Amino acid sequence: MTFDEVLADLQAQAKTTKHAETGLWVAAQLRSRIEAGKLKPGSKLAEEALCEALGVSRNTLREAFTALHAEHIVTRIPNRGVFVAHPTADDVREIYRVRRFLEPAAVLWAGDTSMERLSGIIKAARAAAAEGDISGMASANQDFHRAIVDRAGSERLNSLMDQVLAEMRLVFHSMAANPAFHEPYVEDNAKIVELLEAGNLAAAADFLAAYLDRAEAQLLAAVER
Amino acid sequence: MTFDEVLADLQAQAKTTKHAETGLWVAAQLRSRIEAGKLKPGSKLAEEALCEALGVSRNTLREAFTALHAEHIVTRIPNRGVFVAHPTADDVREIYRVRRFLEPAAVLWAGDTSMERLSGIIKAARAAAAEGDISGMASANQDFHRAIVDRAGSERLNSLMDQVLAEMRLVFHSMAANPAFHEPYVEDNAKIVELLEAGNLAAAADFLAAYLDRAEAQLLAAVER
DNA sequence: AAACCGACGATTGTTCAACAATCTCGCGAC
DNA sequence: GTCGCGAGATTGTTGAACAATCGTCGGTTT
Incomplete structure (x- = not known):
């Protein structure tokens, strides 16, 4: 699956689902797509695109990123962005x-x-x-x-x-x-x-x-x- | 140490120290004071007061809170605030x-x-x-x-x-x-x-x-x- | 022609202020 | 005395603004 396809997928989810704890919900959405292999290791997770697709603010998205980072699921490169982790x-x-x-x-x-x-x-x-x-x-x-x-x-x-x-x-x-x-x-x-x-x-x-x-x-x- | 005294202490630190990664720095400040026993288990960590004392925005403070929460050092009660954890x-x-x-x-x-x-x-x-x-x-x-x-x-x-x-x-x-x-x-x-x-x-x-x-x-x- | 160098555009890092949602506390009615 | 309700206060969430950094695209030099 390409990044753009995942974007469309996420956009569909965003409209139908209620989010109680928004940050955790965003993290869960990304986590499930990464673990399902829809987002391949090394893919860049662009902030603006994901914000728009999920209908959340950059602030909330970044909260989700820190959670995923703590789980070693994504890698953060300063001033470069976050990427799906690529285990060595x-x-x-x-x-x-x-x-x-x-x-x-x-x-x-x-x-x-x-x-x-x-x-x-x-x-x-x-x-x-x-x-x-x-x-x-x-x-x-x-x-x-x-x-x-x-x-x-x-x-x-x-x-x-x-x-x-x-x-x-x-x-x-x-x-x-x-x-x-x-x-x-x-x-x-x-x-x-x-x-x-x-x-x-x-x-x-x-x-x-x-x-x-x-x-x-x-x-x-x-x-x- | 009372909550107010810790506040004054933090305010002093805020003026002298440079913060590279602000969120992590705030987390470290709070962590050290909690572990030193200056903030006792059960104490409420009021957002506004801490923001002012540390000279950071609520957003940054909350970032520190999520880090401390992941470490089980503080407890979050939704819409109630965060408290120094009180182990049962x-x-x-x-x-x-x-x-x-x-x-x-x-x-x-x-x-x-x-x-x-x-x-x-x-x-x-x-x-x-x-x-x-x-x-x-x-x-x-x-x-x-x-x-x-x-x-x-x-x-x-x-x-x-x-x-x-x-x-x-x-x-x-x-x-x-x-x-x-x-x-x-x-x-x-x-x-x-x-x-x-x-x-x-x-x-x-x-x-x-x-x-x-x-x-x-x-x-x-x-x-x- | 290849390599070096600098300005521009784009993306991320960080902070702030505002609005919405929820809880606490105090007051009044029964 | 207890219950319900409204005002005030605190937290949850968002959007926008500004600063910092990186990649790229020309232009220049050897």
Whole structure:
């Protein structure tokens, strides 16, 4: 999708929707379009055009920009404007540094374990895999890791994980997506659930850590090209 | 310190200091005064008075407010204004939920270990304890836990930990501070460094986890009064 | 012909003042 | 004594203005 098409899209939204907290609403609109891949990494987000399209003032738009900037979704270059973030190899390393801590820790030390949710996600992932639904597998995978961290029951860890997963989506959008990328992870996730159900937390955490290392290496190879 | 006194203080700062990034500068001014305890939890931060004192527009002040709000340092009540955050028992539980994950994980899985920094902090803490320097012990303690997480080498985990520690300072300000609170932790921290130096990571992590549980219980008892 | 240099136009950074929406407080009626 | 209502005050949001910076397009120099 080109920037102009997104503009028209946003303009349509602006007329139909009420905005309670305008700044947050604008941020949400942009976030969803960036994460859906409609605004590609590197795109410039011109202020005036977006203001007009959304029907908000520059002031409000800039408030949304600061929120998105804090989430690492956009990059600000002083006096140049804001751009959809374009994750570098270092960003990928940072993402996995966080995930290597959060996810194994959540597996090992989570208190209450609601397994139904995890098995439900595995089921959905297998269904998507069966019919070759790439985006279905991708979102099931994100749901899975989100649910792993959610076991910790911490709002802040959840929001950190959400940010990291959002940046992961940007990574996928910024490289030529290998369609088969997510396929092997469906069964890896299933194995983790198995180990968890068997109560073998240490094995689950180890397997997850190795899995994350592998994924990081794979993504780094793809990004550094 | 009363709100009016802080106002006069800010006004003095406003005349002498240059502000490069005005919004961030205002946020920093307020942050430092809140963390120093000059603005007590629950205080209302009136917009007009602060604008005048700092010599900035309401718009700029509100930009600072959103930054402080994202850090959980202030609370926003719609159409009511912003207040210095007043941590509840649930907030304390959330803080320790995060720390129980981050710190033991950092102990167990940190790659490069620069021990000199940790032992330096222990030394400073012991010096402060020797001369009964309460705030010296408090800040050494914060430095210690900050350094533990820093071993992970992740910018995002560091900033999460910084936020949590800032909220911890608010907790201390919102309750009648027990002067002897930090004293026993000086030697607890020292023991963790010992275990780390001996390469016994698992024991260090276990000890740290138990230590955090104890501190949480202690703070909860103090807050729920 | 290629490279350097300066003025112009465009975009962003920052501030201000005004208007609309909502809340608080005090007064009067029941 | 309690409820409802209106005036005053405070916050939410916007639009416009001005300053600062960057990219581009000529023109000049070597």
